[in-house]
Amino acid sequence: MTTYAAPGQSDSPVRYQSRYDHWINGEFVAPALGRYFENPTPVTGQTFCEIARGTAEDVEKALDAAHGAAPAWGRTSVAERANILNKIADRIEANLENLAVAETWENGKPIRETLAADIPLAVDHFRYFAGAIRAQEGSISEIDEDTVAYHFHEPLGVVAQIIPWNFPILMATWKLAPALAAGNAVVLKPAEQTPASIHYLMDLISDLLPPGVVNIVNGFGIEAGKPLAASARVAKVAFTGETTTGRLIMQYASENIKPVTLELGGKSPNIFFDDVSTAHDEFFDKALEGFTMFALNQGEVCTCPSRALIQQGHYRDFLDAAVERTQKIVQGNPLDSATMVGAQASNDQLEKILSYLDIGRQEGAKVLTGGERAQLDGGLSDGYYVQPTIFEGSNSMRVFQEEIFGPVVSVAAFSDFDDAIKTANDTLYGLGAGVWTRDTNTAYRAGRAIQAGRVWTNCYHAYPAHAAFGGYKGSGIGRENHRMMLDHYQQTKNLLVSYSPRAVGLF
Amino acid sequence: MTSRVAITPAAAEVIRSLRGAHGPLMFHQSGGCCDGSSPMCYPQGEFRTGSSDVLLAELAIDGVDEPVTFWMGAAQFERWRHTHLTVDVVPGRGSGFSLEAPEGVRFLIRSRLLTPEEQADLDS
Numbered sequence: 001m002t003t004y005a006a007p008g009q010s011d012s013p014v015r016y017q018s019r020y021d022h023w024i025n026g027e028f029v030a031p032a033l034g035r036y037f038e039n040p041t042p043v044t045g046q047t048f049c050e051i052a053r054g055t056a057e058d059v060e061k062a063l064d065a066a067h068g069a070a071p072a073w074g075r076t077s078v079a080e081r082a083n084i085l086n087k088i089a090d091r092i093e094a095n096l097e098n099l100a101v102a103e104t105w106e107n108g109k110p111i112r113e114t115l116a117a118d119i120p121l122a123v124d125h126f127r128y129f130a131g132a133i134r135a136q137e138g139s140i141s142e143i144d145e146d147t148v149a150y151h152f153h154e155p156l157g158v159v160a161q162i163i164p165w166n167f168p169i170l171m172a173t174w175k176l177a178p179a180l181a182a183g184n185a186v187v188l189k190p191a192e193q194t195p196a197s198i199h200y201l202m203d204l205i206s207d208l209l210p211p212g213v214v215n216i217v218n219g220f221g222i223e224a225g226k227p228l229a230a231s232a233r234v235a236k237v238a239f240t241g242e243t244t245t246g247r248l249i250m251q252y253a254s255e256n257i258k259p260v261t262l263e264l265g266g267k268s269p270n271i272f273f274d275d276v277s278t279a280h281d282e283f284f285d286k287a288l289e290g291f292t293m294f295a296l297n298q299g300e301v302c303t304c305p306s307r308a309l310i311q312q313g314h315y316r317d318f319l320d321a322a323v324e325r326t327q328k329i330v331q332g333n334p335l336d337s338a339t340m341v342g343a344q345a346s347n348d349q350l351e352k353i354l355s356y357l358d359i360g361r362q363e364g365a366k367v368l369t370g371g372e373r374a375q376l377d378g379g380l381s382d383g384y385y386v387q388p389t390i391f392e393g394s395n396s397m398r399v400f401q402e403e404i405f406g407p408v409v410s411v412a413a414f415s416d417f418d419d420a421i422k423t424a425n426d427t428l429y430g431l432g433a434g435v436w437t438r439d440t441n442t443a444y445r446a447g448r449a450i451q452a453g454r455v456w457t458n459c460y461h462a463y464p465a466h467a468a469f470g471g472y473k474g475s476g477i478g479r480e481n482h483r484m485m486l487d488h489y490q491q492t493k494n495l496l497v498s499y500s501p502r503a504v505g506l507f
Numbered sequence: 508m509t510s511r512v513a514i515t516p517a518a519a520e521v522i523r524s525l526r527g528a529h530g531p532l533m534f535h536q537s538g539g540c541c542d543g544s545s546p547m548c549y550p551q552g553e554f555r556t557g558s559s560d561v562l563l564a565e566l567a568i569d570g571v572d573e574p575v576t577f578w579m580g581a582a583q584f585e586r587w588r589h590t591h592l593t594v595d596v597v598p599g600r601g602s603g604f605s606l607e608a609p610e611g612v613r614f615l616i617r618s619r620l621l622t623p624e625e626q627a628d629l630d631s
Contacts, residue, residue: 037609040600053609164541165601191541192601192608221604242543243580244535244554245603251555265540302540348599348613352544359590359618398618401586402544428538428582474539474582 001338006041007105008048014101020199021052022218025065026211031219032057039196042108042343043334045382051195054219056227062187062215063233066158069212070185074155078133081181085130088205093123095204099197103169104334106197108343108384109297111335121463122173125481128465132483133181146500152493155183156235159489160228162221162249163198164240165191165345166300166405172198174480175238176214182489187215187234189225193346221245232256236489239263240302242403243474261478261488263302263471265403266431269424270294270305270460271414271446273437274313286458287436291322293460294409295329295341295388300349302475303432305460307400308411309423315413322390322411323368329388331374341407343383350384353406356399357389365393365410395423403429417442421449430472434460453479509628511591511621512564512577518596518614522548523570525606532571534594535560536579536587536616537603546594546614547605551576563592589626590618 005012019036021028035053040046052058092099099122100114109118141149161175168190179186190198195218202216217224229237230252239249240263253260276287294305310318334342344350350373357371370389375381388407391399400410414420424433430452437443437458447455453470456462463469463481470479478488514522526532531551537543547554551573556562561584565574577594579587599613607614621629 037611166541220601220609222606223609226604241541241603242537242539242545243583244537244547245542246539248547248549248554248604263540265538265543300541346600348545348597348602348615351597351599351615355615355617356544362618362620396586398587398590403539404544405541428580428586 001336003333003337004101004111004335006043006335007101012101013098014105014200016049016102016196016200019050020196020218022054022058022062023199023202023206023216024062025068025215026206029058029061031055032061037192041105042345042384043105044379045347045384048105049196052218054217054224058217058219059187059224059227059231062217063158063231065212065215066185066187067233069210070155070157073185073210073213074157074183076183078136081183082130082134084208085126085177085181087208089123089126089130091205091208092119092126092201096120096123099169099201101335102197102200104342106194107165107168108334108345110339110342112337112339113297115337118167118170122170125173125465126177129177129181132486136483136486143496146498148497148499150495150497152495153182153486154491154493156489156491157184158234159184159186159236159238160231160234161186161188162225162229162237162239162241163188163190165193166297168194168197169201171240172201178480178485179489180213182486184489185213187217187228189217189219189228192218192220226252229253230255234258236260238488246476259488262476263478263480264474264476265302266429266452266471266475267307267401267403267427268303268305268432268434268452269307269309269427269450270434271309271420271424271436272311272318273420273439273442274311275438276436277314277318278438283438288321288325290434290436290460291409292325292329295326295407296461298341298344298386299407300345300405301461303454303461304403304405305432305434306404306409307395308409309414309420310411311420312413312415319368319392319411326388326390327369331385331387332376333378333380341388343385344406345384347384349405350386353386353404353408356402356404356406356408360391360393360397360399360410363393363397363399365391365397365399368392368411370407395426401427417446421446425451428474431475432456509625510564511629512566512594513591514566514568514594515596518594519568521596521607521610521612521614522568522575524610526571529606531573532575532606534575534577536577536583538580538583542601542603545602545605546577546616547603548607548614549604550606589621591621591625593617
């Protein structure tokens with residue numbers, strides 16, 4: 001096991017700049033109002049750099065750059081764009097360890113996740129969209145023997161992307177890769193909680209992209225996000241976040257008749273049928289790991305399996321084993337490769353989780369393990385750590401209905417298939433779900449009956465490119481991670497062509 | 508009188524400051540991802556409420572001329588209606604497009620169960 005040196009220490013592979021301005025037209029640009037804000041690491045709570053506090057003036061400058069770059073970028077061949085995306089992927093891969101350390105320091109997530117998931121997935125994602133754009137074809141419809149409809153894909157032009165803080169580099173990649181592949185120029189606003197690691201990535205890849213194709217404006221939602229989302233100069237807004245801001249972005253977009261894609265979270269059920277426990281074999285072990293996935297990324301995942309539904313027949317035995325498995329989670333310094341659960345991303349996130357631990361108890365949910373802030377030593381005492389927590393209760397409780405975005409799972413029993421589906425679907429959201437059973441018929445029927453965009457079947461928390469990801473119900477609009485995301489970044493141009501010399505005969 | 512929503516003195520102080528800078532204010536309670544499950548504070552009218560929203564409270568705050576409205580989506584309210592909410596504030600970094608974020612603070616909801624008497628009063 002390895003503990004990486006923290007950025008800023010002499011033996012660290014990562015050196016963050018002490019200040020990041022906006023990245024506009026291929027260079028750093030100071031904020032128009034000259035203001036900056038402090039950026040703390042959740043690992044220790046200490047500030048490690050300062051970040052430009054952007055405003056509408058900066059957004060306009062970035063939009064100018066994007067509009068300057070968009071026409072030429074949109075005319076590049078798909079081969080050219082695919083090559084660039086592949087080079088970006090290669091560059092990220094060659095710097096995987098540095099990027100993993102940078103991401104862990106900024107977000108607080110364990111290095112074993114950034115090394116094994118965040119950064120390798122970003123590499124694969126760029127490669128996938130490099131391939132997808134090469135393979136994309138327009139279509140031809142033969143209307144009659146002399147009339148043909150041609151359908152061409154065209155880029156939208158300049159698009160706005162607002163990135164969340166839970167997987168800063170990977171979520172930026174989910175949005176950048178399809179947008180760039182499709183030939184769009186981008187103005188991107190990172191989350192104000194995690195603004196620096198995207199700049200660290202940009203430092204590594206900026207020579208591969210023409211100036212102005214990707215522009216980064218930092219700042220707060222109200223000051224920089226709003227002027228970007230509300231701008232009539234963007235052709236589309238992509239946002240990952242929560243419901244109220246998602247609605248607000250739709251309202252702004254409606255003023256300009258612009259499309260949006262939204263990924264707005266969930267309260268995902270993870271269903272364990274009785275037959276999971278018919279043998280204590282490899283599959284049983286995998287299912288227990290599947291239960292424990294609620295703690296992945298400190299629970300800061302839109303698809304966190306935060307409701308575990310366990311069938312009555314094996315309820316107590318399975319739950320006891322799940323509690324035991326959860327208690328084996330190693331929590332500690334995120335830069336230690338043995339650590340499984342690191343720090344929550346910000347102080348307010350920590351406070352919100354603690355407020356849910358409070359209302360969960362008040363509603364009568366029983367704490368089976370955890371339930372408190374985790375106090376770590378060794379310089380981590382001011383970091384934002386929460387014990388992995390299992391509540392036992394009923395689906396009407398608020399801890400079963402609201403996204404806590406922490407390492408907290410709420411467990412309830414179900415009687416039969418219909419009861420499982422009813423409880424699973426009794427939520428405002430429909431992003432992810434898990435189904436665990438040895439019976440493929442049960443798995444298929446459950447997967448089809450659950451109102452969610454992604455149903456992991458005998459697995460959980462896998463995010464390969466080439467599998468569509470997006471929500472039903474309150475969880476949003478659009479499907480990322482798949483070729484179909486290209487459609488969300490493209491116009492369809494139809495040429496309707498007559499090859500007949502004869503007049504129609506109406507006039 | 509029984510209320511569904513209260514506000515702490517510290518949060519009221521932030522509201523007074525934001526009111527001075529931005530004019531009349533409103534809250535809309537968010538659900539879902541990342542910055543979700545948090546009260547979002549906007550200039551009154553910035554967020555368009557409609558028939559899918561419920562007005563839970565009009566918070567009277569000393570030093571603020573008009574009440575600060577507190578809204579929630581109706582479907583979400585059905586799942587929250589048995590609880591009393593208190594708007595508090597904590598040091599924080601970001602929160603969607605909410606007005607307080609640049610000040611280095613963030614509004615937060617603290618909850619308790621409504622008593623049977625309060626529940627009966629509110630339902631009548």
